Amino acid sequence: MTDIRKPLSRRVVDVLTRIELGFAGVMLLVILVLVFTQAAQRYTSFEGVAWTGEISRFGLAWMTFSVAGVLITLRGHIALEVVDTLPAPRLIRVVQVASLVIVAIIAIGLTMEAWGLVQTQGALRSPVLGMPMSWVYIPVLTGMVSTIIRSLFAAFMIAKHGPILPAAELTPDIVEDHA
Template sequence: MKRLVRILTALELGVVCLAVAMIFLLVLYQAAQRFVPVPNVVWTGELSEFALIWLTFGAAGVLVTRDGHIALQLVDNLPRPGLVRAIQVLALLLVAVIATAFAWACWELVSSAGFLTSPALGLPMSWVYAITLVGLVSTTIRAVARAVGIARGAPLAGSEGDDAPAPATGEVQA
């Protein structure tokens, strides 16, 4: 199971890296179009906007798994670990519920927007929504799995767990 999660994480991160590269190159080309006599391409802005959407929703599931999502350290530093654990489980379940609602709405868009295309590129909008849907489903599954793990005693966010970096040689931990 851990191997499957690693493969899916690598695929999601690959999509995210591709989206970042697309945004960088397309915006760079847009800037070059203003000052250098290169052919004017109108769809670069539109595709970079879609890449930003894919980046956002593609990274959400990975961030939930790695505790890289937005968190309140005030809660993580409470002196009662049981209360911290309960709040983190509740927060992850709330993330799962919201991601499920968004995924449902996204599914409606995928199934009903097959005839719509983007204005400049002509890309079917169902493709744009489908990548977003995959990210939302991943976020839902990962949030539920992480909530169950924390409820069963997995390391809390902000604590030293298996994913914590090892100290460098000669470095003293406080």
């Protein structure tokens, strides 16, 4: 029986992906429960819990930005998939690499802004919970760092090994790179 194991780098990426998706899943569940709680509070005589809206809003931002990098790895980001169907592997490679580099550049800008907010917003507190606002931007920062790393790595791999083609479109005419 042969032991076929993934390389260490792939296992690390898989673990990080699971952690990021797990966090996003928890945030989605928190948002769902808190929004239902808010809806129920409207129709009961109980006093409302003010922090439910605040955590719901923060949770939406945390969920959105925390999985941005995962979308790169799973090819779930916005892409020019029309180009993937062209019978020109070099063009496909250039477009895929360029789109990933553009994503990385934008993520670098967002990372710099998130880092600035983490450093400068500690004195401000959220209105209801009194949580330091710098904490609100930590998941945004980690999500954007993940996006930078994953998009640059994917761009490097595509530049080195060729474009990633849709599974349904794998035909010998498309796969061949006439160098």
